[in-house]
Amino acid sequence: MTIEDWLANACADADRRGLPDLEPLLVSLAEATRALRTTGWDDAAPAKPSTPAAPDPGAPR
Amino acid sequence: MTAPLHFHTIAELAPLVAAGRISSEALTRACLAEIDAHDRALNAFITVLGESALAQARERDAEIAAGRCRGPLHGIPISLKDLIDQAGVPTTAASRVREGHVAAADAPVTARLREAGAVLIGKTNLHEFAFGTTSDDSAFGAVRNPHDPARSPGGSSGGSAVAIVTGMSVASIGTDTGGSIRIPAAACGTVGLKPAWGEVPCDGVVALSPSLDHVGPLARSVADAWLLYLVLRGDATAALWPLPAARALKGLRLGVPRPYFHDILDDGVRERFAESLAWLRQAGVRTVDVAVPHATGIPPVYLHTSLPEATACHAATLASAPERYTRNVRLRLEMGRYVLAEDYVRAQTARDVLRAEVDAALDGCDALVLPTLPIPAPPIGAPTVDVGGTPQPVRQMMLRQTQLFNLTGHPAVSLPIGDTAAGLPCGIQLVGRRRDTEGLLATAAACEPHLIA
Numbered sequence: 001m002t003i004e005d006w007l008a009n010a011c012a013d014a015d016r017r018g019l020p021d022l023e024p025l026l027v028s029l030a031e032a033t034r035a036l037r038t039t040g041w042d043d044a045a046p047a048k049p050s051t052p053a054a055p056d057p058g059a060p061r
Numbered sequence: 062m063t064a065p066l067h068f069h070t071i072a073e074l075a076p077l078v079a080a081g082r083i084s085s086e087a088l089t090r091a092c093l094a095e096i097d098a099h100d101r102a103l104n105a106f107i108t109v110l111g112e113s114a115l116a117q118a119r120e121r122d123a124e125i126a127a128g129r130c131r132g133p134l135h136g137i138p139i140s141l142k143d144l145i146d147q148a149g150v151p152t153t154a155a156s157r158v159r160e161g162h163v164a165a166a167d168a169p170v171t172a173r174l175r176e177a178g179a180v181l182i183g184k185t186n187l188h189e190f191a192f193g194t195t196s197d198d199s200a201f202g203a204v205r206n207p208h209d210p211a212r213s214p215g216g217s218s219g220g221s222a223v224a225i226v227t228g229m230s231v232a233s234i235g236t237d238t239g240g241s242i243r244i245p246a247a248a249c250g251t252v253g254l255k256p257a258w259g260e261v262p263c264d265g266v267v268a269l270s271p272s273l274d275h276v277g278p279l280a281r282s283v284a285d286a287w288l289l290y291l292v293l294r295g296d297a298t299a300a301l302w303p304l305p306a307a308r309a310l311k312g313l314r315l316g317v318p319r320p321y322f323h324d325i326l327d328d329g330v331r332e333r334f335a336e337s338l339a340w341l342r343q344a345g346v347r348t349v350d351v352a353v354p355h356a357t358g359i360p361p362v363y364l365h366t367s368l369p370e371a372t373a374c375h376a377a378t379l380a381s382a383p384e385r386y387t388r389n390v391r392l393r394l395e396m397g398r399y400v401l402a403e404d405y406v407r408a409q410t411a412r413d414v415l416r417a418e419v420d421a422a423l424d425g426c427d428a429l430v431l432p433t434l435p436i437p438a439p440p441i442g443a444p445t446v447d448v449g450g451t452p453q454p455v456r457q458m459m460l461r462q463t464q465l466f467n468l469t470g471h472p473a474v475s476l477p478i479g480d481t482a483a484g485l486p487c488g489i490q491l492v493g494r495r496r497d498t499e500g501l502l503a504t505a506a507a508c509e510p511h512l513i514a
Contacts, residue, residue: 001401006399006401010399013399014395014399019392019395021388021392022392022395022396025392025393025396026396026399029364029368029396029399029400032360032361032364032365033361033365033400033401033404035358035360035361036358036361036362036365036404036407036408036411037404037407039355039358039361039411041355041358041407041410041411041414042410044354044355044414045410045413045414046413046414046417
């Protein structure tokens with residue numbers, strides 16, 4: 001889904017739910033989503049091992 | 062000691078309590094008197110446990126008289142952010158959503174403090190459900206900064222920081238999902254520690270974003286934060302004597318991440334930070350410029366992680382009682398409903414990148430050092446603040462320097478570095494290696510004496 005389609009659907013849904021005040025927040029979320037998608041995180045991601053390693057207890061997930 | 066006893070550190074008070082030279086009851090009464098005198102104006106507490114705290118204090122004093130000292134926290138009045146369960150006491154989370162709640166049991170961190178001999182003096186005010194950085198959206202009214210009551214104390218653990226600097230409690234326990242311990246510590250001029258992720262249990266603490274949530278102490282010194290951290294982590298209190306020691310300052314190497322983290326700074330904050338680095342260098346610390354290459358991407362990653370996690374935590378009450386949230390908090394929680402799963406997953410990939418980049422920046426360094434907040438405490442309710450002639454959103458400013466280390470799980474501590482020309486406190490943030498909170502604390506303890514003239 002493109003960000004433009006997502007934003008239009010989200011604003012319409014918020015309006016339908018009686019939350020028109022959400023619209024400016026959704027616009028700012030759309031800007032953040034665009035930034036997230038265009039940063040190129042996948043290219044910078046550390047290589048993953050082909051077989052699962054033991055979980056890292058210090059990793060925050 | 063020249064200040065009243067209840068303004069001193071745990072490290073100073075502990076030997077006096079252990080020796081029976083001061084009583085826990087006297088300390089507790091002094092803190093309760095400060096609450097009586099100032100809390101109407103500052104609104105730091107939601108629940109004050111006067112009679113219960115005095116009963117605990119008398120029990121601790123009786124133990125000392127009988128020759129039993131539980132450790133450095135014995136008889137010390139400590140407050141809890143009202144997000145943390147204490148048996149028999151409401152956990153309001155500063156929200157009408159929680160009306161009628163009474164905790165059935167202590168959270169593990171509360172139980173550990175109790176076992177260590179702490180006197181639990183009350184529950185502090187916060188930004189509703191910890192979902193904000195200014196402590197003004199609270200069902201119990203805004204918390205006010207004691208340095209200027211027209212300003213925010215920071216948040217979300219705002220009441221905890223206020224309680225410490227005004228002598229209402231000797232230390233406090235807060236939570237930190239994007240900076241909520243370090244931000245109020247900096248804005249009020251005290252120490253705040255976010256331990257490494259996963260070290261301190263979050264059970265019995267109202268969750269906000271489970272992969273970002275941390276529990277940690279706010280205190281008057283690094284040594285005090287260290288003691289509290291060890292207790293919260295579950296170390297046996299008897300093993301805490303003697304108090305932990307700083308490492309040698311000379312030869313410490315601190316990495317200074319400048320791109321992004323110095324791009325938007327209030328002039329007063331910039332001056333205090335530069336002065337603090339100069340003092341540390343003069344004392345023998347080496348500094349080296351480092352970078353987090355994808356730092357400009359941090360805010361969207363944080364947003365796409367924290368929003369959907371918070372919304373998931375609140376899904377049931379958002380459906381059943383949406384009108385009981387404060388307006389701003391409800392809107393932000395509703396916003397989280399619209400984050401797409403694919404973008405949440407992208408954000409988790411980005412966290413792996415950022416974690417590796419912070420690890421790389423720390424390579425060869427004992428810690429990273431950066432301003433905790435880019436601005437001093439903002440006016441209560443202000444949506445924007447002026448930084449260098451440009452209006453900047455308060456929420457983004459408050460999270461700007463701290464949220465990265467919630468995403469990556471690195472331990473981080475904020476230390477006071479004095480005030481701006483307007484008399485508002487500033488903080489310096491030290492960030493340690495992953496899973497090495499004690500190494501970070503040893504570094505911070507070495508730096509601490511050189512940070513305020």
